[in-house]
Amino acid sequence: MxxxxxxxxxxxxxxxxxxxxxxxxxxxxxxxxxxxxxxxxxxxxxxxxRRWSDTRSVLAALLTSRVVGVLDDVPNEQVGREPLVERIVSVVARLRRDDVVMSVLRSAPDLAMIYIAERLGTSQQVLLDAVAADIKLAQEEGSVRPGDPRQLAAMCLLISQSTIQSGQIVAPILDADALAVELAHSLNGYLKP
CATH class of the missing domain: 1.10.10.60 (Homeodomain-like)
Incomplete structure (x- = not known):
């Protein structure tokens, strides 16, 4: 190929x-x-x-394109908490299998830490916007608890991001399938009215 x-x-x-x-x-x-x-x-x-000022900005654009590409590949075709959680779990699973994303987390922890602990990156903003919009619709439908959709989305991002970053350390306890099941339980429990 x-x-x-x-x-x-x-x-x-x-x-x-x-x-x-x-x-x-x-x-x-x-x-x-x-x-x-x-x-x-x-x-x-x-x-x-002409497109990017330095290597770091190329890498940031690369990560954004990978994350947004995964989000676009997993559209939310239904309204409600369960389809929303399924979408988040699917996005997390795909990002955990993305060689480039995982390579950055493993080989450049300093770069990754900027987006883990210091500031939201473009891809995180895109994810927040998408999840907040889906949460708002699910709230109107009645399957997600009341609250500011963006705040709820931010917590979903933190839970999901932690799963992507640290899932490998619990792999002997939670294989990929079990991890997805437990992530879905966590998100459903958090969002349930």
Whole structure:
């Protein structure tokens, strides 16, 4: 299968992000360089610089595209607490299986900590907005407890983010299926009226 980073017909931004993903998997975050991203994408460094100011901003865009891509792949087609929880659990499971996301968590804890403990990133804002909108609809439908939808969504984000980051440490106790079941119980219990 041909990598998008080598596909000359792919949009340049997509080729650059695909090349960045290849670099993260090949070298780990700390050893990714803008020059290597450009080389793998088949573009010049100035072409990358026209879109992103540095390697870190390319990596941030890469993570955002991965997270938003997973969210888009798991649409919420029904209103209510149970479909909302199913969507969150599915997104968490897919992100836990995403090699690039997990590589960043493992190989660049300093970068990950910025978005875990210091500030919300773009992808987290997108997730918050999506979950808050679904919570509001589920509240109107009666299956989610009253409360500010954005505050409830923020707590769902914290619970889910912790599952993504730390799920591997409880793998001997909770395999992927059991982890999904317990996450669903946690979220359902939290959101239930």
């Amino acid at each position: 041909l990598s998008i980073s080598n596909d000359e017909s792919a949009p340049i931004g997509d080729r650059i992000l695909a090349a960045a993903a290849d670099c993260v998997l090949a070298f780990g975050v700390d050893r990714v360089t803008l020059a290597e991203i450009a080389r793998r994408a088949g573009v010049s460094r100035p072409t990358v610089y």
